[in-house]
Amino acid sequence: MRLIPFVVSALITTGLVLSLNTKWGTVPAMGRFLSPQHGFWQNAEAADLDYNADLSVHGLQDKASVYFDDRLVPHIIANNDNDAYFLQGYIHAKFRLWQMEFQVFAAGGMVSHILGAGEDSAYLRYDRSMRRLGMVYAAEKTLEVMNADPVMLSQQNAYTAGVNAYIDQLTESQLPIEYKLLDYKPERWTNLKSALFAKYISYDLAGHDDDLEYTNARNNLSHLDFEKLFPATQDSLKPIVPVTENNYPATAAFDMNAPASADSLYFTYKKDSLTNILPKPDKDNGSNNWAVAGSKTADGAPILCNDPHLGLNLPSIWYEMQLSTPSFNAYGVTFPGAPNVIIGYNDSISFGVTNSGRDVKDYYQLKFRDGSMNEYWFDSAWVKASKRIELIGVRGSRTMADTVTYTLFGPVIYDHTFPAAAGNQNYYAVRWKAQDPSNEMKMLHGLNHAKNYDDYAEAIKSLTCPGQNPIFASVNGDIAIWQQGDFPAKWRRQGDFIMPGEDSSYLWRGIIPQGENPHMKNPVRGYVSSANQLSVDTAYPYYTGNSFPVYRGYIVNRLLDSMRLVSVRDMQRMQTSNYNVKAEFARAILLQTDPAKLNLDEKKYMNMFRTWNLRNDASEFGPTVFTVWWSEFEKAVWSDELEKPGVPMPWPNESTLVESLQKDSSYKFVDDINTPQVETLADLLAGSLKKAAIQLKTAELNGKLAWGAYKGTKIQHLLKLPAFSRLNLNAGGGAGVINATKEDHGPSWRMIVRMSAQPQGYGIYPGGQSGNPGSQYYDNFVNGWVKGEYYTLWMMKRTDIGDKRIKWTMNFSPAGAI
Amino acid sequence: MKFLAAFFLTALLAFIGGLYAPWWIIAPVAFLVAILIPQQPWKSWATGFLAVFFTWGIIAFWIDSNNLSLLSTKIGELIGVGHKPFLLVVLSGLVGGLVAGFGALTGFYLRTSKR
Numbered sequence: 001m002r003l004i005p006f007v008v009s010a011l012i013t014t015g016l017v018l019s020l021n022t023k024w025g026t027v028p029a030m031g032r033f034l035s036p037q038h039g040f041w042q043n044a045e046a047a048d049l050d051y052n053a054d055l056s057v058h059g060l061q062d063k064a065s066v067y068f069d070d071r072l073v074p075h076i077i078a079n080n081d082n083d084a085y086f087l088q089g090y091i092h093a094k095f096r097l098w099q100m101e102f103q104v105f106a107a108g109g110m111v112s113h114i115l116g117a118g119e120d121s122a123y124l125r126y127d128r129s130m131r132r133l134g135m136v137y138a139a140e141k142t143l144e145v146m147n148a149d150p151v152m153l154s155q156q157n158a159y160t161a162g163v164n165a166y167i168d169q170l171t172e173s174q175l176p177i178e179y180k181l182l183d184y185k186p187e188r189w190t191n192l193k194s195a196l197f198a199k200y201i202s203y204d205l206a207g208h209d210d211d212l213e214y215t216n217a218r219n220n221l222s223h224l225d226f227e228k229l230f231p232a233t234q235d236s237l238k239p240i241v242p243v244t245e246n247n248y249p250a251t252a253a254f255d256m257n258a259p260a261s262a263d264s265l266y267f268t269y270k271k272d273s274l275t276n277i278l279p280k281p282d283k284d285n286g287s288n289n290w291a292v293a294g295s296k297t298a299d300g301a302p303i304l305c306n307d308p309h310l311g312l313n314l315p316s317i318w319y320e321m322q323l324s325t326p327s328f329n330a331y332g333v334t335f336p337g338a339p340n341v342i343i344g345y346n347d348s349i350s351f352g353v354t355n356s357g358r359d360v361k362d363y364y365q366l367k368f369r370d371g372s373m374n375e376y377w378f379d380s381a382w383v384k385a386s387k388r389i390e391l392i393g394v395r396g397s398r399t400m401a402d403t404v405t406y407t408l409f410g411p412v413i414y415d416h417t418f419p420a421a422a423g424n425q426n427y428y429a430v431r432w433k434a435q436d437p438s439n440e441m442k443m444l445h446g447l448n449h450a451k452n453y454d455d456y457a458e459a460i461k462s463l464t465c466p467g468q469n470p471i472f473a474s475v476n477g478d479i480a481i482w483q484q485g486d487f488p489a490k491w492r493r494q495g496d497f498i499m500p501g502e503d504s505s506y507l508w509r510g511i512i513p514q515g516e517n518p519h520m521k522n523p524v525r526g527y528v529s530s531a532n533q534l535s536v537d538t539a540y541p542y543y544t545g546n547s548f549p550v551y552r553g554y555i556v557n558r559l560l561d562s563m564r565l566v567s568v569r570d571m572q573r574m575q576t577s578n579y580n581v582k583a584e585f586a587r588a589i590l591l592q593t594d595p596a597k598l599n600l601d602e603k604k605y606m607n608m609f610r611t612w613n614l615r616n617d618a619s620e621f622g623p624t625v626f627t628v629w630w631s632e633f634e635k636a637v638w639s640d641e642l643e644k645p646g647v648p649m650p651w652p653n654e655s656t657l658v659e660s661l662q663k664d665s666s667y668k669f670v671d672d673i674n675t676p677q678v679e680t681l682a683d684l685l686a687g688s689l690k691k692a693a694i695q696l697k698t699a700e701l702n703g704k705l706a707w708g709a710y711k712g713t714k715i716q717h718l719l720k721l722p723a724f725s726r727l728n729l730n731a732g733g734g735a736g737v738i739n740a741t742k743e744d745h746g747p748s749w750r751m752i753v754r755m756s757a758q759p760q761g762y763g764i765y766p767g768g769q770s771g772n773p774g775s776q777y778y779d780n781f782v783n784g785w786v787k788g789e790y791y792t793l794w795m796m797k798r799t800d801i802g803d804k805r806i807k808w809t810m811n812f813s814p815a816g817a818i
Numbered sequence: 819m820k821f822l823a824a825f826f827l828t829a830l831l832a833f834i835g836g837l838y839a840p841w842w843i844i845a846p847v848a849f850l851v852a853i854l855i856p857q858q859p860w861k862s863w864a865t866g867f868l869a870v871f872f873t874w875g876i877i878a879f880w881i882d883s884n885n886l887s888l889l890s891t892k893i894g895e896l897i898g899v900g901h902k903p904f905l906l907v908v909l910s911g912l913v914g915g916l917v918a919g920f921g922a923l924t925g926f927y928l929r930t931s932k933r
Contacts, residue, residue: 002930003857006924009920009922009923009926010927012920012924013849013920013921016920020913021840030913034875034914035874038841041878043880044882045889046884172840362866583831723892723893723896737876774885774888774889774892
């Protein structure tokens with residue numbers, strides 16, 4: 001009788017199959033993962049992979065082709081706009097599907113759905129914060145706007161159909177490797193997902209706020225100290241639109257006086273300290289852009305430059321592409337997840353953006369009748385609130401239902417179920433411009449199709465949030481910049497702190513009329529520029545917020561003021577410039593340090609700083625010394641005051657310490673309030689260098705004193721897997737430098753376009769066209785990007801189909817047709 | 819002779835099955851072949867094991883060479899075996915081989931238990 005061995009053997013086989021078909025913690029199902037016909041091996045693309053294909057797909061109206069050049073940049077040539085958007089969706093999905101979907105999960109607070117609740121429920125808390133901010137609510141409203149606009153709807157429908165045409169034919173073995181690692185499958189794309197992606201961009205660029213920290217600062221500092229530490233303007237500011245170049249509106253369109261109760265209710269009141277600071281986008285999500293008029297260039301053609309600074313990730317947020325139809329022909333970088341070119345050029349104009357950084361996200365403290373949160377107190381009456389239930393799927397656990405209360409002041413982000421600090425029972429609503437319906441896709445559609453300044457000026461009116469500084473240059477010689485968005489008209493300091501939310505007096509009074517947004521066309525000085533600095537000076541009749549970087553804007557304008565007969569090469573050098581203007585200003589202060597107080601090592605480091613050429617080049621020691629020393633110096637000056645309350649507080653602006661000491665050598669914060677004696681500037685300078693020297697010595701012993709090695713720039717995979725990331729890149733640059741390359745943040749796309757009769761672009765981004773870590777094209781632009789190189793961009797003409805630069809062709813035909 | 823016939827039949831069916839079915843198709847394939855071509859128990863096991871070990875190993879090796887080991891070094895780093903592409907090839911073969919070996923053994927015992 002062989003039954004027993006049969007049963008045993010069958011059990012072993014079944015057990016093996018089941019256990020190898022199951023994900024254990026973070027270990028993927030190893031049978032499937034290692035199967036060379038299903039698992040990761042299928043993602044190992046042949047080095048000489050042939051991308052040529054003839055495909056027949058449902059949803060296409062006419063034949064169309066996608067031509068790939070040797071960098072795997074697709075040039076989509078279609079006979080109508082919808083087919084171009086369809087193929088844009090298809091190609092995005094083919095090369096970036098996992099990233100597209102993951103970004104949407106991040107946007108809509110659906111990360112727990114694939115990753116589980118996370119350590120200490122970190123993912124779930126993130127998901128709740130995004131839902132409570134109103135991300136899905138906002139995307140749904142944006143979808144309603146899209147549905148009411150026939151052109152945008154058909155563009156979006158075509159894009160979505162293209163993504164799904166790819167997803168629908170995808171087999172298990174072709175799934176991007178991240179799906180195999182995390183063991184899940186892509187869902188079909190929807191228009192809502194593109195809307196969510198658009199809101200994610202709003203979150204990334206207009207979702208940062210320090211209102212809770214500023215409220216803590218106001219609660220714990222005197223009014224005078226607060227204004228000294230957090231001034232609303234900076235001395236070294238060169239605004240995007242100076243009052244001398246353009247007439248600001250003489251008066252505001254609304255009453256800009258603070259409410260009568262502000263002194264008692266807003267500026268002075270002391271309440272609980274707020275500690276539940278939610279995950280937030282990087283404050284440094286900024287950018288540089290400038291356009292030089294023909295009067296300043298060597299050959300008389302304007303040149304437009306743009307480098308958006310974002311978190312550096314693989315796969316990159318950008319995907320390079322050309323879209324060509326009889327109605328438009330645009331080249332540039334696109335967002336996998338949305339139609340159109342985002343930053344680029346067509347045959348007539350070029351366009352780019354930087355972030356406005358304007359504060360469009362404010363908090364209000366509300367009073368509810370009871371814990372049911374059904375009614376809140378507003379203008380002396382109880383008003384009914386509405387409820388929205390957010391269902392958050394949690395992998396390996398039960399779906400969470402989170403009820404969010406909506407009011408006139410926006411959704412209540414903090415309440416007793418999601419407190420602002422342990423034990424805090426207060427209700428805080430968040431009013432954020434991105435919660436409103438928007439049609440930013442229309443701006444992109446307009447810019448892609450634009451022929452001249454008027455088309456550009458009309459297109460950007462559709463941009464409501466995130467507020468940007470769209471820049472423009474045209475073949476016919478115009479240059480221009482606008483600060484565009486729906487910006488709430490604010491009285492001074494409105495929304496810097498949590499506002500009282502019990503009556504209408506603290507609500508936004510209106511949106512600044514679009515024509516009053518700062519703008520400039522063809523100025524006499526021959527250039528327009530922006531680098532996230534404050535857009536206007538104090539003559540502008542509206543309050544524009546309190547904390548903006550100044551140094552990049554300062555050096556950009558200084559260089560452009562002095563330049564003449566500008567060439568593309570000059571612009572490349574400028575866009576990758578490592579000159580540190582902050583160090584130039586700070587130098588005189590640091591060099592006051594008395595050498596008699598220093599030991600040999602400290603003197604050596606001080607000397608490195610003294611002899612440094614002020615360039616943050618990768619090989620220099622100076623930037624490392626300066627960065628560490630200045631950071632210790634700032635801490636010596638401020639951390640006693642700012643850390644004493646023991647709650648999250650904001651840190652002053654990058655320019656505040658230099659400018660304060662330039663004005664006032666007996667700056668009151670120099671004294672350490674924790675010691676009985678009175679410290680002097682000389683004490684702090686020497687003391688901070690001593691502290692810095694210890695860190696510098698360690699760095700030196702580890703061979704990491706040179707700036708590139710010290711900074712260790714890295715481009716991380718979105719899941720932070722080191723194996724899929726590029727680490728320890730020897731890159732120069734840094735904060736406050738035009739080449740704003742920091743540790744994991746920096747120029748995510750560098751573009752220069754010469755607006756000659758046929759515009760010629762140059763560009764590079766730190767990534768590669770393929771999202772597949774098993775492809776040669778995953779990160780092949782990174783080394784050139786580190787070195788500051790540019791690719792010559794090829795705007796393919798419709799007659800170029802026999803060109804040598806075409807390496808592969810995908811021919812598409814509508815399914816059912818011959 | 820039987821061994822070679824079983825070996826090649828298992829390898830062929832495992833390969834074809836892998837194109838259309840989930841990865842674990844190798845278990846029923848080895849099971850069926852062991853029923854069709856009776857051998858001694860250890861030989862059935864070894865046939866299933868070796869057939870899929872080589873099928874998976876050769877495919878993985880082929881893919882890896884064409885990929886210049888770009889991905890296998892990353893996966894090696896990810897799962898903690900380091901930059902050893904060949905080890906991953908062998909590991910893949912082993913996993914497939916084990917499953918197929920026991921599939922075949924089960925087939926052998928099914929046949930004998932019916933006798």
